[in-house]
Amino acid sequence: MRKATKVRIAVLLAAAVAIEIACRAGIIKPYSMIPPTQMLVSLVKLFTTSGAVADMKQTLSAVVIALTSALIVGFVVGAVLHAVPRLRRIVDPLLATYYSVPIFVFYPVFIVAFGLNAIPKTVIGFLYALVAVVINTLNGLDRVPVVLWKTAKAHQLGKVSTAIHIVFPCAAPYLFTGVKLAIAYAFIGVIGSEFILSSGGLGYRISFAYNNFQTDVMYGLMLFVLSVVITVNMALYVWERRLMKRRGER
Amino acid sequence: MSTAIAAFRPTLGRMADIVLLVGALLGLWQIVHEFAGAIAMTAPLDTFRYTLKLVATADFWPHVYRTGTAFALALLIAATFGLLIGAILGFHRLSGEVAEPILVALYSIPKVTLYPIILMFFGLGLVAEVAFGALHGIVPITLFTTNAVRNIRPVFIKTARSFGLGPWDLARTILFPAALPEIFTGLRVGFAVTLIGTLISEMFGSKRGLGFLLMNALGVNNVDLIMALTLLLVTFAAVTNSVFMAIEHRIYRRA
Numbered sequence: 001m002r003k004a005t006k007v008r009i010a011v012l013l014a015a016a017v018a019i020e021i022a023c024r025a026g027i028i029k030p031y032s033m034i035p036p037t038q039m040l041v042s043l044v045k046l047f048t049t050s051g052a053v054a055d056m057k058q059t060l061s062a063v064v065i066a067l068t069s070a071l072i073v074g075f076v077v078g079a080v081l082h083a084v085p086r087l088r089r090i091v092d093p094l095l096a097t098y099y100s101v102p103i104f105v106f107y108p109v110f111i112v113a114f115g116l117n118a119i120p121k122t123v124i125g126f127l128y129a130l131v132a133v134v135i136n137t138l139n140g141l142d143r144v145p146v147v148l149w150k151t152a153k154a155h156q157l158g159k160v161s162t163a164i165h166i167v168f169p170c171a172a173p174y175l176f177t178g179v180k181l182a183i184a185y186a187f188i189g190v191i192g193s194e195f196i197l198s199s200g201g202l203g204y205r206i207s208f209a210y211n212n213f214q215t216d217v218m219y220g221l222m223l224f225v226l227s228v229v230i231t232v233n234m235a236l237y238v239w240e241r242r243l244m245k246r247r248g249e250r
Numbered sequence: 251m252s253t254a255i256a257a258f259r260p261t262l263g264r265m266a267d268i269v270l271l272v273g274a275l276l277g278l279w280q281i282v283h284e285f286a287g288a289i290a291m292t293a294p295l296d297t298f299r300y301t302l303k304l305v306a307t308a309d310f311w312p313h314v315y316r317t318g319t320a321f322a323l324a325l326l327i328a329a330t331f332g333l334l335i336g337a338i339l340g341f342h343r344l345s346g347e348v349a350e351p352i353l354v355a356l357y358s359i360p361k362v363t364l365y366p367i368i369l370m371f372f373g374l375g376l377v378a379e380v381a382f383g384a385l386h387g388i389v390p391i392t393l394f395t396t397n398a399v400r401n402i403r404p405v406f407i408k409t410a411r412s413f414g415l416g417p418w419d420l421a422r423t424i425l426f427p428a429a430l431p432e433i434f435t436g437l438r439v440g441f442a443v444t445l446i447g448t449l450i451s452e453m454f455g456s457k458r459g460l461g462f463l464l465m466n467a468l469g470v471n472n473v474d475l476i477m478a479l480t481l482l483l484v485t486f487a488a489v490t491n492s493v494f495m496a497i498e499h500r501i502y503r504r505a
Contacts, residue, residue: 002347003344004344004347004348007344007348008348008349008351008352011348012352031370032367032370032371033367033370089267090267090270090271090274091271092267093267093268093271093492094271094275096491096492096495097487097488097491097492097495099442100438100441100442100445100487100488100490100491101442101483101484101487101488101491102442102445102446102449102450102483102484102487104446104449104450104453105449105464105479105480105483105484106480107453108464108465108467108468108476108480109291109476109477109480111468112289112290112291112468112471112473112476113286113290113291184358184359187359187360188358188359188360188361188362191360191362191363192360192362192450195360195362195363195365195454196362196450196453196454196465197453197465197468202363203360203362203363206363206366207366207454209366210366210369215370218366221363222363222364222366222367225359225360225363226359226363229358229359229360230355230358230359233355233358234355
């Protein structure tokens with residue numbers, strides 16, 4: 001294990017222990033924060049309460065739908081924009097400013113349009129994830145060296161086999177970055193929307209627990225959300241490293 | 251001076267592209283309006299008309315002032331601490347390596363889930379909104395600054411040393427100019443996410459500000475107001491970001 005990794009684990013553990021002690025000693029009041037060990041207990045308890053499990057399912061299914069549609073639409077839009085440079089030039093300012101726009105401000109518009117159900121939050125998650133996929137698809141396609149396109153032509157590959165054998169493997173790392181960002185953004189979009197206003201889901205449950213002074217439930221749910229997102233991100237990070245290594249990069 | 255103007259003056263072709271883009275977006279908006287009806291989404295022209303009326307009312311401006319205050323304070327805190335922590339992490343390699351994955355993880359989690367913790371410690375109000383906005387902004391500013399400082403070529407620092415520069419002159423004449431382009435990118439991204447953080451906190455629990463106004467309009471089903479506020483906020487974010495990007499482009503070209 002690298003030294004930095006060891007130090008990082010030590011720092012995080014020390015922080016958790018410090019919070020634990022501060023909570024137990026009464027420096028942090030129990031109505032503001034419960035000790036980390038109790039958060040863990042509360043997290044385990046969540047899985048036995050049917051309401052919480054239903055919320056987890058609702059959130060995760062919204063994230064999966066938002067993510068899948070963002071990936072499909074994003075790859076297609078990216079490929080089309082790459083093929084039609086004129087169109088790409090027009091859309092370029094939109095792509096560049098997209099993430100500076102607080103997408104959550106559209107949430108009320110969608111609630112008015114679709115009603116207070118799972119659709120508005122899924123649309124927000126989709127919109128949050130979409131452009132990351134488009135941008136990274138374009139990035140990946142731009143990085144395919146001209147010589148490879150020529151090689152494909154020399155071997156008289158058709159459009160489909162060029163895409164499968166040449167373009168996809170070559171652009172894969174960038175597409176992967178797009179997927180990684182899209183996952184994070186889909187979670188942020190869905191849970192953020194649930195938190196602001198919704199009728200179910202993890203974000204809703206957290207704000208409900210907050211409003212009803214159920215501090216232990218709230219921290220259990222937070223711990224759940226954060227561990228799911230961080231685990232998924234870390235798994236992708238490790239996988240990406242492995243892919244990179246296989247290509248002999250770093 | 252003349253180059254400064256040139257950087258801001260888009261060429262005729264790019265102007266035409268932007269006009270086309272805005273036109274296409276307005277067209278799309280109009281089409282959605284035709285399908286969804288005015289109860290769900292007001293037409294572009296009606297929205298512009300309502301926005302002009304809204305901007306002229308006196309009741310509107312205290313909300314702008316409130317959001318502006320929260321945003322400005324949050325950005326100030328995020329920038330100050332982001333630059334400071336980023337500089338430390340950039341210079342001290344081990345701390346940088348230790349902290350970077352933690353910061354990246356912090357960037358990718360839905361930070362809204364942490365908002366109740368902030369409310370628990372600061373209570374509902376301006377302080378919590380500022381803290382939440384700053385929490386959003388500080389991460390990208392720190393990350394970009396760390397990278398910027400780390401990538402300063404060692405030969406610059408060696409040169410400074412052989413000229414006998416003190417730490418203050420070193421920072422002022424060598425380090426800051428060398429790291430400026432990336433730091434500026436960090437500040438631009440930080441600006442955008444701080445705005446998001448501030449608005450989200452206002453949307454969730456506040457009695458003033460544009461985020462509150464937006465959720466209040468939803469509560470009383472005032473579609474005109476929702477559309478007008480959304481238009482104003484999106485336009486503000488898009489325009490400021492475009493200006494920052496134009497400046498950034500210039501800094502990178504000079505560097």
